Amino acid sequence: MKISASMKAAAIGGIALLALTSCASNEGGSGSGENGENGSSLTGTLNATGASSQDAAQQAWIASFQDTHSGVTINYQATGSGVGRDNFQGGGQAYIGSDRAFDDEEIAAGGFGSCVTDDIVEIPVYISPVAIIFNIEGVESLNLKPSVVADIFNGEITKWNDAAIAEDNDGVELPDLDISPVHRSDTSGTSEVFGTYLNAVAPDEWPHEPSDTWPVAEGESAQGTSGVVQTVTNGNGTIGYADASQAGTLGTVAVQVGEEFVSYSAEAAAQLVEASPLAEGRGAGDLVFEVDPAAAPAGSYPIALVSYLIACEQYEDANIAELVKEYFTFVASAEGQEVSAGAAGSAPLSETLRTQINGAIELIGSGAAE
Known part of the structure; x- marks a missing residue:
């Protein structure tokens, strides 16, 4: 059974929060454009809102990413998934975290204000009971x-x-x-x-x-x-x-x-997700699981959160596209998944799913405006 369409949040309240830093871990990114000892030349700031369930993982991912990309600052505000999705549609978000993907009706309606086109990338990188x-x-x-x-x-x-x-x-x-x-x-x-x-x-x-x-x-x-x-x-x-x-x-x-x-x-939550098919009729970068708790195999835990990072395929700012792509690549990597498993107890991705996710991430920035 596919998770059903839901009511949209009444107001886009989270955008005003973007001026705030999400936590002390974000202060490590200078945003100055100076290369750190790691040699990374990436600079800039990503602002994001979304799922509070991801917050511990996001802060751990951000701190680890900024350790090797000292010119990058990432601010993630745990506003809740509904506000995050509204903010992404309203514009002004580099990416969001959401405990569900955009549903078929929302995809058909389009109008993702953060993107140049209505083509989006949705990748399940945080799986947790x-x-x-x-x-x-x-x-x-x-x-x-x-x-x-x-x-x-x-x-x-x-x-x-x-x-x-x-x-x-x-x-x-x-x-x-x-x-x-x-x-x-x-x-x-x-x-x-x-x-x-x-x-x-x-x-x-x-x-x-x-x-x-x-x-x-x-x-x-x-x-x-x-x-x-x-x-x-x-x-x-x-x-x-x-x-x-x-x-x-x-x-x-x-x-x-x-x-x-x-x-x-x-491990028990991962068993449920691995037994679930991907939804049909989605874009190449839109990887959405159809999880059915009633079909949970023996030994699996039937209440599993499959939480997504959501981004644009195309951005007005090519630098933002490059930063999002690099950050998503780290999150989906074996190292990034170890970071979230340690900080939040999430289930690491299988190699099969990681291969699919990396293919979706490759679409970010394709045709981005210069």
Whole structure:
């Protein structure tokens, strides 16, 4: 099942953030045009917004890239995927990160203000499990069936000692405590990934069409991945969903796949993605996976975030095209994937997928205006 089209964010608010630096790691790029000891002659600045799930990986990629390209500054603002996509369509973004690709309707409509043409490059370079996180004193892990997860987030199961939870958690002391679900308040690709999972594996309990806007009002809401994690951490009896790299010491859920319960891991998430086909009818540089959680093979983790870097094939500024191409090449490289695996626990790309991605990256700058 392909992730469905979603509502666009109401306002392009993230553009105003571009004047800010994203974090201390960005200060290493001088932007002065002077070559460092590494001999790189590249100079300039890239401004980008997008997925908060990618933030830890982006900052690690940026710091490593700027170590060897001292004349380059990259500013990445974790605004959320929806704002990132709106900003890319509105113009002014060198590239964006997004937890979903542009859908077929958006591609057909075109109008990507950051680009000379409507031809874009979308490459899946950050693959990570989405963890279901919770905060119950004394409980580190739980087994939950898909229907139970759906009923919790729908507000149908409201107590942690409910029989439906206890059934699969023998020996766990479950408290007579209210459940407080936490969801994203902003448009979020992570919400869409999690909603796609629920709709695919528990359609009766979760009939909501997948969307990057959370469909139910039950529980608490929080801005960004960090906001969800903070709200779950500060609560008692809270449960939420977040990129697994930010789960920290919170309790996590093993979800049912077939007859077994599978805990999240980068390797288990990679198994799901590797079993998924690429969407048909896309441009040569538009590599979009069709992930179906209901078809997850045994041993795989069925809630996998396939997060994209998105850029133009052609830019008005040939220097921007060269910088984006060089940065994307580093991110997709074995070294770049090791960097994000270490910083964020993501699943490194297979060599087969890397070959496809490098072919897409080669299209960046083809025909760029001089």
